[in-house]
Amino acid sequence: QVVLVQSGGEVKEPGASVRVSCRTSGFDFTTKGISWVRQAPGQGLEWIGWISPYSGNTNYAQRFQGRVALTADKSTTTAYMDLRSLRSGDTAVYYCARDVWGCVGTTCSRTVDFWGQGTLVTVSS
Amino acid sequence: QAVVTQEPSLTVSPGGTVTLTCASSTGAVTSEDYPSWLQQKPGQPPRSLIYSTNNKHSWTPARFSGSLLGGRAALTLSGAQPEDEAEYYCLLYQGGRQIIVFGGGTKLTVL
Numbered sequence: 001q002v003v004l005v006q007s008g009g010e011v012k013e014p015g016a017s018v019r020v021s022c023r024t025s026g027f028d029f030t031t032k033g034i035s036w037v038r039q040a041p042g043q044g045l046e047w048i049g050w051i052s053p054y055s056g057n058t059n060y061a062q063r064f065q066g067r068v069a070l071t072a073d074k075s076t077t078t079a080y081m082d083l084r085s086l087r088s089g090d091t092a093v094y095y096c097a098r099d100v101w102g103c104v105g106t107t108c109s110r111t112v113d114f115w116g117q118g119t120l121v122t123v124s125s
Numbered sequence: 126q127a128v129v130t131q132e133p134s135l136t137v138s139p140g141g142t143v144t145l146t147c148a149s150s151t152g153a154v155t156s157e158d159y160p161s162w163l164q165q166k167p168g169q170p171p172r173s174l175i176y177s178t179n180n181k182h183s184w185t186p187a188r189f190s191g192s193l194l195g196g197r198a199a200l201t202l203s204g205a206q207p208e209d210e211a212e213y214y215c216l217l218y219q220g221g222r223q224i225i226v227f228g229g230g231t232k233l234t235v236l
């Protein structure tokens with residue numbers, strides 16, 4: 001079965017960096033994408049970016065450009081999110097999700113179907 | 126980047142029907158935005174219910190359906206159950222499918 005398991009919670013000081021990992025299993029890691037999403041306490045979902053583990057290509061939300069880096073290790077089927085220059089507003093639960101794009105004939109579809117359990121990143125001095 | 130708007134809250138009676146909608150500031154939502162709907166309950170990660178306008182996953186209860194309605198994406202719940210009380214988020218793929226934009230969420234109360 002498809003499973004995404006994220007690393008444990010982190011507490012960081014302002015200005016520091018954090019790495020969150022997302023270990024996957026149950027599907028071909030190189031044929032799917034991974035999206036990263038965060039949710040601040042009591043707030044809605046916010047998309048951070050996407051990576052293709054096959055090519056390493058990435059897309060980032062504009063507000064995170066220059067501060068986030070998504071990578072993927074095909075040998076361990078694990079995706080990573082690095083966020084630097086942390087500030088209090090980055091306190092949130094961070095999720096990874098499998099992002100699937102496919103076409104059957106001329107009909108295409110896309111979905112983020114399976115999600116990790118979430119990683120709480122707390123930024124506090 | 127588009128702003129995606131949902132009703133902040135809705136209430137439905139048990140067994141009743143309710144429609145949640147999702148509008149984009151850039152214009153009509155179309156099938157090429159591949160609208161999706163996610164359900165989230167407190168303390169849990171989101172769960173995808175509907176993708177690419179009206180497609181269901183194997184785990185999606187039959188009472189949920191997706192559509193396009195008057196330039197918006199829509200999620201209809203027919204025969205609401207108490208366990209359907211949750212936050213619902215729509216998701217659009219924009220910028221030539223390069224970026225994802227979430228709606229602000231709709232808090233659905235079954236009462």
